[in-house]
Amino acid sequence: MKIISRAAWGAQPWNGTPNTVALSQRKEFFVHYDGAKPVIRTGYAVPRAIEAQHIGQGWSGVGYNWVVDQAGNVYEGRGWTLQGAHCPGHNVTGLSVQIAVGGSQKPTAKALAAVRALYEEACKRTGRKLAKKGHKDGIATLCPGATLYAWVKAGMPAGTYEPAPNPGGALPGGTGTARYQVTINGLAYGYGANGAHVDKVGKALVKAGFGKHYTSGPGPVWTDADTLNYAAFQRSLGHKGKAADGVPDEASLKELLGTLPAKSKPKPKPPFPGKDKFGPGKRNASITLLGEQLVRKGCGKHYTSGPGPKWSDADRKNVQAFQRAQGWKGGDADGIPGPQTWARLFS
8 A cells, every 4th residue: 555644745743642553453444525515625735634624623633544535645644553533432443534525526436446455455454354334334424425335335346456646745836845834932833733823824914915825714724725825925025945835934924924923821721620520410610611622622413502501411422422532432431521531631
């Protein structure tokens, strides 16, 4: 298999390294798609967009083990040895791949061949025939869509896998490849950076006349549009080559904003309030805090309203989903937060 490494496609460092899982624990192979809308991104922008979304949900990084684009390129996410974040209750036993299609978009023969080759390699490495599954086989969801789910149920038939050409290191528009992200005064700038300071840079670029690559936004998450707009701004200053790679440096950032933003202080993590604060009949601010953090982590699907201060079965189900996503089972995934659940939730 030709797998494009995290370093090659410009992944951010893990936001808390996921747990390691032995290959002997893997028993399933899950197929996912991107969602309701067709994917128009290509190349390195495919895994970067997923990474930005998943980090925005409070995850460590890309939740899938791999991502496959329509050209048949395979991008490393969690890889062979790290616990996924793709399907609660199956993140330890299941390896996962997302095919970068959405809605009624059809996967290419190259994409399907790459996924089938990943499956065969996974069976070889684990020494067993892994169960072929769509995301909806593990949890109630429309993923991976009707077309891909039918393909999985048909046994994942595919032609011969041929490694796709490397999509190349350059970002769209021909900008440089040297850097993806830098830290200035304790704040991250570049692909995947997140915060009000990123939104401030985007708005400053628009005001200075360098916002043509935004189709929406700017916003608090740095995307390829920010990189392309910033590269245009750097070129306006006379920078060339790697000096105009679209990632801020102190001099150009000061030129754009007038001054360098001061380092922000991180919010302190709330201490665990005690297990007695949660469960049937309980009502307090800690329950609201818990629910809000579950939503931020992408584990709030059972809320039909709220979250709020009164404990509900939706709180229990959402906590249990989060616990199972950590690979916990039985009494360790009872839906009542203990110290370890709280620490993982607010990490």
